[in-house]
Amino acid sequence: MNILEINDLSKVFNLHILNNKKLEALKSINFTVEEGEIIGLTGKSGSGKSSLMKCIYRTYLASGGQINYRSINGMVDLVKATDHEVIELRKNEITYCSQFLSVIPRVSAVDVVCENLFKVNTNKEAARYKAKGMLKQLGLPEELWDAFPVTFSGGEQQRINVARAIITSPRFLLIDEPTASLDPKTKDVVVDMLLDLKKQGTSILCISHDEYTIEKLVDRRINLHMGEILNLN
């Protein structure tokens, strides 16, 4: 069964402050994601991979088409869903993990990882216990757990970002470059964690430039070029 069906999706940015300049980011995108499938989204920088992900997460408003998502409560078109419907889906089903960690300042690494879990689970200590387990698995030095991630290195932030995204075992995960600034060993840990999620039934859309990650992780690739899908295989 498909968890996601995208029909004729397009995205045009209309920049009023640049004399109504129009930027076409996505053109007639069609594809489906099966439940429990991991799809690799590939393509050059600027080909529209992140735009596509942000349209699905509703950080960007699509200009046309449909994004039909099969939620626990039935089909929802994410293009037309109300803000409150999207908020509920983000809380319970869909998680987005951006390329770079953007965190609320002055929150410790452990609590950053727990953020989404705090929203659905009121037992803070249990949430922190789980988060610490994940940070340990990802090899983040214990002395950093209570520190603020703003000052962390790229690789350390990356690991926190990944842990934060998967701690709730979402039904559908959008993940942007999860292994970009990691060493080979940590890459393997992240890939294994994502494969574990898949075993639990999570469907994943993953952007990556890293051939090694793609090779080990994905079931299928979608290659984007100038905002269009080049091949579906």
Add this chain to the structure above:
Amino acid sequence: MSNTEDNWLLKVNNLTKIYGDYTENSIKNTGPEFNSNICPETGSIVACADINFELYPGEVLGIVGESGSGKSTVVKLLYFDMEQSLGSAFLMPHLDGLSNILEESNQKKRWIRNYLMGMVYQNPRDGLNFKFSSGGNIAEKLIMGGNFHVGNIRNRATDLLEKTEVPVLRMDDKPASFSGGMQQRVQISKAIANNPPLLFLDEVTTGLDVSVQAKVLDLIRELQQDLGIAMIVVSHDLSVIRMLTDRTIVMKNGRIVERGLTDQILQDPQHEYSQLLVSSLL
């Protein structure tokens, strides 16, 4: 808590405030399309018009816009600090949301204000009585909320000051002798004293220096997480909006020009004015 359509906490319909004599054209001939909120016929000022939104329990809604866009007017109307010209507002815990709170008697409005709402103003002098001690200010709100036992009042005030990190030793000092950040934290203690389901925050960090601003914002976030209070955060500062809110309304010339999820407003603003606002962000 599932956010179905009838699960709103606050529902605002067509809220409008106009200063001076107005005709039906006053609303028609003002707004962002005219880049003005002054009626060309009567000279009346349309502070805000056609404001519609719903707020869900525990949700944080941001209202952003430049000075004079009408954003503070909206919360002041809802907190009964001003009287509306048109429109209605419904609050679920008050008569199951069936009665327009803006048309209630003054006595009922007082009850709603004391039991169901809290307000934190930009200027602590608006929210605190500077002739009372900080503890006395909180006690005032507690008494209005029906608590008359002195021991209980003192205990609750102590709890609140501890929660907001105001030194309890200074409970009997007047807020005039406090720093700006501390005054703001006393104001927050007072606003949440009766555990209201709804809190209004009007430019609460404006004018505080950065580290103090950070502490006040952290406190607000903590209160929201721990107590699940629904909030309306009015600010011209997009970083405050980004940090605190789930959804955002953008206002200009007294009208809502855009509304959406906060990350969408910040990353894919649609309206010309929202784009200008976001591109001005440092």
